[in-house]
Amino acid sequence: MKKIFFLFSLVLICACSPKVFKHKWTNEVAPEKFKTRFETTKGPFEIEITRISSPLAVDRFYQLVKHQYFNNALFYRVNPGFVAQFGSSDSISQKQWNAVRVPDEEVIQGNNKGALSFARSGKETRTTDLFINLEDNNRLDTINYNGVKGFPAFGKVTKGMSVVESLYSGYADTTMSDFNLMYKNRTEFLKKFPKLEVIQKVYLID
16 A cells, blocks of 8 residues: 555645646547657667547546657656556646646556556546556556545556666655655755666657
């Protein structure tokens, strides 16, 4: 349960440099299938997304990738044998996206190894933080928390899973005790956790 707890999104009030945000982006609809490429300090990998698995979540992920939300983000929590979790460290941009809620959906695609899902903390809290399953985590398909059931997966790593598995995991969940510091002072956060991998950029590919 301790591992699962940190998958729940955290509500943060802190300051960072703002990014440009346009509300109209949140109305964009994703293709039925598409691929994304992650370029990280550990190497590249690709994820194939299937919209039917969780259409509203896929639309949000598509919007975030298209508008470069994850560029320069951190894999801030890599728990070996469980998940690799990531999201932006820009709290202003995060709050802007979070203001447009993503309605909940049932689990259609399970949290098997390599599957991509949004973190969430209760009803309509899938926002900007996601995780990649490092093992088959099928208990996440049915777990109930704060009135919502399961974590709907909607994509799968199709190339470079070895890169995902090699992300530095020595900190495990210890980074979460300083999670707010990542938003308040990224430089100081990385001084405490210098081995965290960085997502240099994420983009759509054919």
